[in-house]
Amino acid sequence: MNTPRFSFFPACASIAATFVLTACATSIRPSSDDPDVVQEQALQQSMSLNQRMALQRRLDDVAIPLMEHSAPFCDGDVRASLGAHIASVWSFEKEERITVKQTLHLDDRLAVLWTLDRKQAPATPLRAGDVLLSVGGKPLPAGEKGIDRLNDVLLDAARAKPMKREGWLDAVVQREGQSTALRLPYAAACNYTAITRMKNEVHAENDGHEIFVNSALMTFFPDNRDLAIVLGHELANGVLSHGGKSRAVGIAAGIVDGALGGTGMAEEALSSPFSQQFDAEADYLGLYMVAAAGYDIEGAERIWREFGVHTAGTKKKSFVSAAPTSARRFVAMRRTIAEIQAKKKNGAPLVPLAKSKS
Known part of the structure; x- marks a missing residue:
C-alpha cells in the first residue's frame, strides 16, 4: 500500500507569492495625505461642484421664471426676484467652502454667479462677478448675516406692494474694483428656492421653504417643459400646505396604529387616501402654474406614461411613487390640459376651478 505524499512546497510558494503581492500593493497604494492624492481629491471635488452648478443654472432658468409667474397663486407669500443667482461661501455646506473659494472664487461677500437669460422680462443690469454692497438702501454685511x-x-420689497407684480430696487455693487450704483428691476415671485442635489434617485420634494430636485430627475427630464411640470407640482404642494397636512395625518395614523399594537395598518389605511388627494390637487394646480409661465402644455401628460414605465415593478420611493398611479395621473393631466386650452381659446383667465368658484 502506497503511503500518500503531501507536498508543502507549492502551498508555501503560493503563500510567499501572496505576501509579495500584498507588499507590492501596499507600496503602490498611497496614504490619504499623499500630495498626489490630495491634489486628485481637490480636482474631483472641483469637478463635482462645477457639475452641480451647471445643473443648478439650468434649474434656475426654469424655476425662477416659474416662481415669478406663479406669484398670484402664492397668496401673498412672495419675495422680490432679481433674476440672478447670488451667493457667498456661506450659501454652501461647511465642508465645501474651501472648494467653493477655489473653484467659484466666492468669499464672505454676496456675489453674482450668473444671471438669467431673459427673453420677456427686463434684463438685470447685474453681471456675473458683481459683489453686492447694498440693496434697497440696506448695506449687506459680509458673512452669514x-x-x-x-x-x-x-x-419686504414684494410684500410692501402685494398687488404690484414688478418694481425697482436701488443697489450698489463692486465691479472691477469700483463701486457702481445700479437700479435693479425685480418681479414678485413665490417665496421658494429650488436647489439641486447630486443624488441618483429620480425624486423631488418640497420642505415648505425649499424645493429639492435630484440630479437624476433632471437627467430623466432633459426637456425644460417637463422639468417645469415637476417643479409646478412641488410648488403647488407648498402653496396647498400639503406638507403640514401630511404630517398631521401621519401623527394621527401613528396614534391609531399605536393603539392597535403598532401593526402599521392604520398608517397605510389613513395616509394613502390623503396622499392620493394631495398629489391630484398638486398635479392640477401645478399645471396651471406651468401654463401661466408660458409653457406649451400640449402633450405634457406623456411624462406620467414615461414614469409609469420607469417605475413599473418597483416600490422604490420616487417623485411618482405615491398614488394616484401614473395611469390615473396621465388621464387626469390630459383632462386638465383640455380644460386649460379651452380657457385660452375662450379668452378666460387661467384660474383653477376651485379658485374661480371661491
Missing part, C-alpha cells in the same frame, strides 16, 4: 439681510430686503 449678509444672506439673511438680502432675504429680508427681498421679502
Whole structure:
C-alpha cells in the first residue's frame, strides 16, 4: 500500500507569492495625505461642484421664471426676484467652502454667479462677478448675516406692494474694483428656492421653504417643459400646505396604529387616501402654474406614461411613487390640459376651478 505524499512546497510558494503581492500593493497604494492624492481629491471635488452648478443654472432658468409667474397663486407669500443667482461661501455646506473659494472664487461677500437669460422680462443690469454692497438702501454685511439681510430686503420689497407684480430696487455693487450704483428691476415671485442635489434617485420634494430636485430627475427630464411640470407640482404642494397636512395625518395614523399594537395598518389605511388627494390637487394646480409661465402644455401628460414605465415593478420611493398611479395621473393631466386650452381659446383667465368658484 502506497503511503500518500503531501507536498508543502507549492502551498508555501503560493503563500510567499501572496505576501509579495500584498507588499507590492501596499507600496503602490498611497496614504490619504499623499500630495498626489490630495491634489486628485481637490480636482474631483472641483469637478463635482462645477457639475452641480451647471445643473443648478439650468434649474434656475426654469424655476425662477416659474416662481415669478406663479406669484398670484402664492397668496401673498412672495419675495422680490432679481433674476440672478447670488451667493457667498456661506450659501454652501461647511465642508465645501474651501472648494467653493477655489473653484467659484466666492468669499464672505454676496456675489453674482450668473444671471438669467431673459427673453420677456427686463434684463438685470447685474453681471456675473458683481459683489453686492447694498440693496434697497440696506448695506449687506459680509458673512452669514449678509444672506439673511438680502432675504429680508427681498421679502419686504414684494410684500410692501402685494398687488404690484414688478418694481425697482436701488443697489450698489463692486465691479472691477469700483463701486457702481445700479437700479435693479425685480418681479414678485413665490417665496421658494429650488436647489439641486447630486443624488441618483429620480425624486423631488418640497420642505415648505425649499424645493429639492435630484440630479437624476433632471437627467430623466432633459426637456425644460417637463422639468417645469415637476417643479409646478412641488410648488403647488407648498402653496396647498400639503406638507403640514401630511404630517398631521401621519401623527394621527401613528396614534391609531399605536393603539392597535403598532401593526402599521392604520398608517397605510389613513395616509394613502390623503396622499392620493394631495398629489391630484398638486398635479392640477401645478399645471396651471406651468401654463401661466408660458409653457406649451400640449402633450405634457406623456411624462406620467414615461414614469409609469420607469417605475413599473418597483416600490422604490420616487417623485411618482405615491398614488394616484401614473395611469390615473396621465388621464387626469390630459383632462386638465383640455380644460386649460379651452380657457385660452375662450379668452378666460387661467384660474383653477376651485379658485374661480371661491
